[in-house]
Amino acid sequence: MLATAIIVFREVLEAALIVGIVLAASQGVPSRGFWVGGGIAGGILGAVVVAGFAETLAAAMAGIGQEIFNAAILFAAVAMLGWHNIWMRRHAGELAAAANRLGAAVRAGSQPLWALAFAVGLAVLREGSEVVLFLYGIAAAGEDSAGAMGLGGVLGLAAGVAAGGGIYFGLVHIPMRHLFAVTSWLILLLAAGMASQAAAFLLQADLLPPLGQSLWDTSFVLADQSLTGRVLHVLVGYTAQPAGIQLVFYLATLLIIGSLMRLVGTAPHAVRPSGAAASHRAGLQPGE
């Protein structure tokens, strides 16, 4: 039962942390419950379907179907998170100006959330399909009674949700004028970490060269399997022994999304920001 709880917790952790950050990033948007809830529900539905086709998927494309699928899901999530950050940067001035007029509650009222909802759905789908396969396996092998398995699953899920809630409530303590700068950075690092993870899958599928099997080894300081290691793996893409190609994808993602954010941020604007709005804009700028 406890073993089940621990494994479910580990699988749920990544998606839960992403949901926590997304909820903080969409603070003040009236429809965020609908979008994020929809992303989670869609992800769970997708997870069950993917788990059902796991064997077909793994055998597809001469045995590398699972790696390609995981990499594609991760790259799609990177694109969604990147798009969100660029949109926020582009409209930061207008959002802040609107907030000055109407108050913080509707600050981000016009912020579209489909990209974040999609990113949440993809994270839930990827991790959720493993939970489904794992729990189905326990049931099929008859290792745990249905009650013990259910309890383990619920405990693991609850612990994961608590971690997501922890990061959310930590973030929303940040004053509104700094919150979006912080979530913007978190989302950028989240995206870079996902790109590095996708590179690892493509490396596993032998589609990319490693460019150095192991650039460094910091497992003696922080092991991948420790709780801190796992949390940092999700948040900033921590890997104790990264391959060269992972670092290339990580830095390229930071550079591409970061420069696009800079580019749209400095482009002429329809709405001129002033006062508090300008400081909000500056806060979102990467590298400052």
Place this chain on the structure above:
Amino acid sequence: MRLALFSAPILALTLSVLVPVAPVQAQDAITIAIRDSQFVPSEVQIPAGKKVELVIKNEQKKAAEFESHSLRREKVIAAGSTASVFVGPLQPGRYEFFDDFHPQTRGFLVVQ
């Protein structure tokens, strides 16, 4: 502009240092079964500096996830199915792998 002119040879040099020179040899395949929550065999020897295919046969009624932090591999293997995981070329050493869905199920890849 000057930076661009210089960066290409620097990149080429960096890459030539980073990319391990693998000997041109046929790929080897080694079969490992997962049976009754154990890897059979639980220790596998492979030569250093060579790419090797690990054919993992999950003979159980439950799914397994072949995973290794030091090898940077993770692959879900459905109940009763077989999957290939390529490793290497690797430096000599002991690399641990395990079933992430059943962490007591562990094995070692000994590279020499």
